[in-house]
Amino acid sequence: MENTIIKRIDLTRDYEAHREEYLHAIQQVCRDTAFSGGKFADAFDREFAAYVGVKYACGVNNGTSALHLAMLALGVGPGDEVIVPANTYIATAWGVSYTGATPVFADCLPDTWEIDPASAAEKVTPRTKGIIGVHLYGQPFDFSGISELAKRHGLFVAEDCAQAHGAKFEGKNVGSLGEIGCFSFYPGKNLYAFGEGGSVTCRNEAYYRHMTRLKNQGCDVRYYHDEIGYNYRLEGLQGAVLSVSLKYLPQWTKRRQEIGKRYLQEITNPLLTMQAHPNNTEPVFHLFVVQVEERDKFLAYMENAGVECHMHYPVPCHLQKAYGFLGGKEGDCPNAEYLANHCVTLPLFPEMREEEIQQVIALCNSYAS
Numbered sequence: 501m502e503n504t505i506i507k508r509i510d511l512t513r514d515y516e517a518h519r520e521e522y523l524h525a526i527q528q529v530c531r532d533t534a535f536s537g538g539k540f541a542d543a544f545d546r547e548f549a550a551y552v553g554v555k556y557a558c559g560v561n562n563g564t565s566a567l568h569l570a571m572l573a574l575g576v577g578p579g580d581e582v583i584v585p586a587n588t589y590i591a592t593a594w595g596v597s598y599t600g601a602t603p604v605f606a607d608c609l610p611d612t613w614e615i616d617p618a619s620a621a622e623k624v625t626p627r628t629k630g631i632i633g634v635h636l637y638g639q640p641f642d643f644s645g646i647s648e649l650a651k652r653h654g655l656f657v658a659e660d661c662a663q664a665h666g667a668k669f670e671g672k673n674v675g676s677l678g679e680i681g682c683f684s685f686y687p688g689k690n691l692y693a694f695g696e697g698g699s700v701t702c703r704n705e706a707y708y709r710h711m712t713r714l715k716n717q718g719c720d721v722r723y724y725h726d727e728i729g730y731n732y733r734l735e736g737l738q739g740a741v742l743s744v745s746l747k748y749l750p751q752w753t754k755r756r757q758e759i760g761k762r763y764l765q766e767i768t769n770p771l772l773t774m775q776a777h778p779n780n781t782e783p784v785f786h787l788f789v790v791q792v793e794e795r796d797k798f799l800a801y802m803e804n805a806g807v808e809c810h811m812h813y814p815v816p817c818h819l820q821k822a823y824g825f826l827g828g829k830e831g832d833c834p835n836a837e838y839l840a841n842h843c844v845t846l847p848l849f850p851e852m853r854e855e856e857i858q859q860v861i862a863l864c865n866s867y868a869s
């Protein structure tokens with residue numbers, strides 16, 4: 501797409517705006533050679549825990565590792581089942597599979613497109629250990645509904661917050677609601693590293709200590725390995741960059757919310773269906789996804805007009821080849837399947853310019869079937 505005028509996301513604008521600060525932070529790490537873990541990674545952990553409003557944040561090398569460590573800390577292993585939504589990025593399910601347990605896919609609600617507590621309830625078996633809810637696209641899932649279900653059956657609730665840094669459910673930050681919260685700092689997430697990064701948040705000291713040991717080759721004391729561990733440490737360079745970005749996260753979030761609300765109010769074309777945002781939630785608009793009946797036609801229309809759109813995500817987890825062995829089939833999760841077949845992601849990022857926002861809105865409104 502050579503003649504793209506409006507990109508779905510453009511990270512170069514943030515780098516241009518804060519280059520001096522980022523480069524200064526990187527230089528500090530180089531000067532101290534604090535490259536793996538170390539004081540800059542530790543400082544970011546403290547700042548991020550304070551931001552989320554929990555006692556502990558355990559920085560890791562990416563969001564997928566965060567999910568894996570969360571499952572291990574919660575005692576998930578072979579023979580166990582964990583319920584996850586069918587419409588999520590596949591890494592939510594990987595965290596479960598890495599432990600030898602089985603992800604069981606629940607459908608989403610038809611309006612919020614978030615995990616449906618009633619569908620999750622149907623998936624509970626004697627082997628179920630917990631539920632991972634995903635705050636998909638930056639919209640908090642129904643934490644009340646999911647936690648009630650979990651209480652009824654003695655299950656844990658973990659949160660996949662990879663798309664929802666700063667989002668709130670009934671005034672409380674995501675990542676502080678369930679037993680453990682999992683974040684990603686992949687470039688393009690609401691808070692992002694210059695490379696890969698992630699964090700696991702919790703209030704429970706035992707979970708935190710265990711995850712800290714696991715990410716550090718299974719040792720508390722160097723060269724004494726108490727259990728089989730992993731090399732999942734956060735890099736010092738990423739910690740230093742993230743400490744800079746975290747200062748800007750509140751203003752980025754505000755911008756995302758302003759743009760998201762403009763789209764919601766000003767895109768009035770009935771051919772485009774928006775995600776519902778219940779009043780007890782504060783979404784952070786990681787992705788602005790709409791449903792369009794004739795998706796290919798709409799995608800071609802936007803591309804011709806020079807607007808880059810994507811699909812998040814074209815195949816639900818239960819129909820991915822990698823999970824074919826679980827026997828998932830079409831019709832198992834109809835709402836998630838409908839979303840996969842009709843979703844289009846519009847451009848939305850904090851540095852979007854007014855004329856770009858207006859152009860996206862105008863194009864959406866003048867689309868005709």
Ligand SMILES: *Cc1c(COP(=O)(O)O)cnc(C)c1O
Binds near residue numbers: 591
């Ligand atoms: C990005 C993402 C992840 C994985 O994070 P990585 O840092 O890319 O490993 C997990 N879950 C969701 C919902 C995501 O969007």
